[in-house]
Amino acid sequence: MPLARPESLDSRIIAHIDMDCFYVQVEQRKQPHLRGLPTAVVQYNEWKGGALIAVSYEARKFGVKRSMRGDEAKQVCPQIQLVQVPVARGKADLNAYRNAGSEVVSILARKGRCERASIDEVYLDLTDSAEAMLKESPPHSLESIDAEALKSHVLGLKNENGHDAKEKVREWLCRSDTDHREKLLACGAIIVAELRMQVLKATEFTCSAGIAHNKMLAKLTSGMNKPAQQTVVPFSSVKALLDSLPIKKMKQLGGKLGTSLQNDLGVNTVGGLLQFSEEKLQDRYGINTGTWLWNIARGINGEEVQGRLLPKSHGSGKSFPGPRALKTIVSLSDSDSHKKFPSKSCPLRYGTAKIQEDAFNLFQAGLREYLGSCGVKIQGSNHNGWGITALSVSASKIVAVPSGTCSIMKYFQGQYPSHSSSKQTSDNFIQESAPLLSSGTESYSELKSAEPQSDYNFPCLDLQGQKISESRDKDSFCSSPKQAKDGFALETSQPTSQPLPSGGESCSAVNQSNSRGCFFRDDTRVILPKLEQQEQKRNALEDKGTILKFFKKSNPSCSKPKLENVSVVQGLEANEVELPKESLLLAECSTNDCRHSLSQNVHREAWHYKIDEIDPSVIDELPQEIQDEVRSWLRPRKRPNTVKQGLTIAHYFPPTKAT
DNA sequence: ACGGGTAATACC
DNA sequence: TGGTATTAC
Incomplete structure (x- = not known):
């Protein structure tokens, strides 16, 4: 439950x-030919x-609802246009919508602090903009007031739908004899209204x-007048609004908690x-809730x-519902079907x-746990009615790559122009990471000799070529000894290096600085130290596949004969780089999803990067300009003597215009 | 054999 | 910390 910092005199402007x-x-x-037609x-x-996951307003008029099946929708609205979600590797692929959401965010974020609440929702803190205005x-x-603003619905304003509604709204917007907060809201x-037009x-x-004084009220009202309209919540209208608001309509109260309030408190x-007193509510639902x-x-x-x-x-x-359930490879003697299959995670x-x-392996671990230690053999494919x-x-646990990350490669390649300050930093890095190396599987010399054998030119996302905003360049993201100790290589003294933050808030800073919101570019600055895997299994009737099939065959690149034995590949190959993960920050820039990998914890294992393992079909889902670059990385190429940063940083890192 | 695929967050 | 439960879109 979101902790509420009580602010009864909240004069923020939140949209x-x-x-x-x-x-x-x-x-x-x-x-475009679908425009104006009933569509789902x-x-x-x-x-x-x-399954319908979105329904146009034209289709809603026919009674088409989300969670209907396509067939049902056709029954109530025979002329409905059904568009399919793209499918990639056998599953629904929502990337097109994610990217479209990014387009919107990039516009909205120009006017204030911006939070992507979901694929199609955004919160904006417009307090500063409103005060400036x-x-x-x-x-x-x-x-003149823009027509779009005049179409606002102002809660509590009388004659909401009357013939002179706009005039009323104009009066409200332009009132000067009202309190500061109300004027800010206007x-x-x-x-x-302006932003919405820009988005359009x-x-x-x-x-x-x-538009309201806090997130809860803004969220509550954004959907009150749809589509393409906006609703304003003056402070004076709040009490009446909440007095009559069914409790289940409130965010967070749509489920069991709301039901409990109804049934147990009669609210x-x-x-x-x-x-109810605060104490009473705390007693029943805990201090926070x-x-x-x-x-x-x-x-x-x-x-x-x-x-x-x-x-x-x-x-x-x-999901693999019903008959499509994957049959497990285990024999299952006894196990109550109600027990939840555990989730397991490990470093990525x-x-x-x-x-x-x-x-x-995680799956097997989960399975052993699920079955208890009743010593069931995990082998064979004696399916007995159970399936996944x-x-x-x-x-998860994504953190930003700290400053100067790419410069690590200077050390390994010895080809970078060396600033007077960078040597020291590199030395520090080695010093700090030495314990990791010594307990890992590779020595530094091995690493050093292994890396240049690659036939691939790792694009280096050099931070030096990037413009830095004045405001962020100051001091707020300076490294600390602790960060270095955690395995981050930092080059804070490099005058032109991007001041990347680290730790929790860093993601926020990095995120907010992104004005284009391209997921791919941003991912170049995140680290994914965790892999999590979850499975559930229930009854199944037919055998339509095995778990192994899922793991092995669902990925086209892995079904190629050439890669048949990838799981047993040991050691280094010409096109594989194996480095301690602290060193891989750069190398991994060249992977298809371009994610840096680093754990906050100290892990001693080496990380592998194998360019062959990139699933080519993934590339097609990337933004076009990125596709071209990624494909160029995948072409074998001699490493040039001098590694100039081959990638346009702007493609990967947002302009650092502070917002 | 269903609302599927993702997310965030609180809690233990 | 890892894992689970809840809630939501």
């Missing part, structure tokens, strides 16, 4: 932007026409918005919570807009073969 039936809009932009996006249409050009001083509404112009997407509206409830009943919500444009974790999963190693190997109905992997 929640919600894209209208976003997936549909993305598809309609791709296929479905994934997998084999079974009952697929109020100071420089307050609404009442404007000659500025916020004008700014959001730049992306062809419409969105709706809520049916958010306002109904007012009758209790306080949070007490606050939201009063319209108080201190959650801040996180300046984060990127996800904190990333995963991929697929790069390369599909290694991920397969790790995932399979879902598999997923996910990566």
Whole structure:
């Protein structure tokens, strides 16, 4: 439960932007002839026409609902256009929508601190912008107010739908005889209207918005007038709004907690919570949740807009319902079917073969745990009715790569122009990481000799060529000895190096500095130290595949004969680089998803990077300009004597314009 | 044989 | 810390 910092005198201006039936809009932009037609996006249409995951407003008029099947939708709306979600490697691929969301974020983030709340939702803190506007050009001083702003729905304003509604809104927006907060809110509404028009112009997407003094109220109202409209929540309207708001409509209360409030406390509206003391709510629901409830009943919500444009974790999963369940390779004598299959995780190693190997080991570990120690043999394929109905992997604990990371390669290659300060830093790095190396499987000399054998030119994401914003270059992201000790190589004294932050907040900073929001580029600056794998298994009737099949064959690149034995490959090959992970920060820039890998913990194993293991089909999903670059990396090439940073940094790192 | 595929967050 | 549960889109 979000901890609420009580701020009853909250004069922030927060907007929640919600894209209208976003997936549909993305598809309609791709296929303009679908515009204006009843349209829905479905994934997998084999079974009952697929599941609807987005429905256009035209289709909603026919009673088409999300969670209908394609077939059902056709029944209530025969002319509906069903567009399928792209499929990659046998599963739904949402990247097109993610990227489209990035387009929107990149526009919104120009006006204030921005938080990507989901694939199609964004919070914006417009306080500064609104205050600036109020100071420089307050609404009442404007000659005209934009038509879009005049279409705002202002809660509590009478005659909401009357013929002179716009005039009423104009009056409200331009009132000068009201309190500061209300004026700020009016500025916020004008700014959001402007932003929404910019989004429409730049992306062809419409969105709706809520503008209020906190996140909760903004979120609550962004969907009240859809599509393509905005709703403003003046302070004076909050009490009436919450008094009549069914409690389950409140974010976080849509599930069991909301049900408990209804059943156990007899509360049916958010306002109904007012009758309970904070203590009472805390006693029943815990200190945090209790306080949070007490606050939201009063319209108080201190959650801040996180300046984060990127996800904190990333995963991929697929379900195998019913008959499609993968049959396990175990014999299962007894095991209650209600027990949950445990999730397991381990440090992420790069390369599909290694991920397969790790995932399979995790699976076996989970299976042993699941079965208890009843000594069931894990072998053979004596399926006995049990199967796997879902598999997923996910990566989390992503942290930013600290400053000067790429310069590590100077040490290994000895080809970089050396600044007076960099030698010292390199030395420090070696010194700090020496214990790691000595306990690892490779010595430094091995590493050094192994690396240059590569036929591949690792593109170096040199940070030196990148522009640095004044504000971020100052001091706030300086390295500390502790960071170096954790295995980060830092070159803080390098005057032109990008001041990358490290640690938790660093992601926020990095994220917020990104104005284009391209997932790929940003991923070059994150580290994915964890691999997580989860499986569930339930009854199944037919044998449509095995676990092994899933692990081995679902990835086209791994079904090539050439790679048949990747799992047993040991040691180095010509096109494999094996370095301690601290050294791989640069090398991994050249992998297809371009993720740096480094754990906050000290892990002694070496990390492998094997260019053959890149699944070619992945590349097709990347943004076009990135595809070209990645393909060029994959072509064998002599390493030039002098490694100039071959990649355009701008493609990978956002302009560092501070926002 | 279903809402699938992802996320974030709180809690233990 | 790792793992689970809840909630949401």
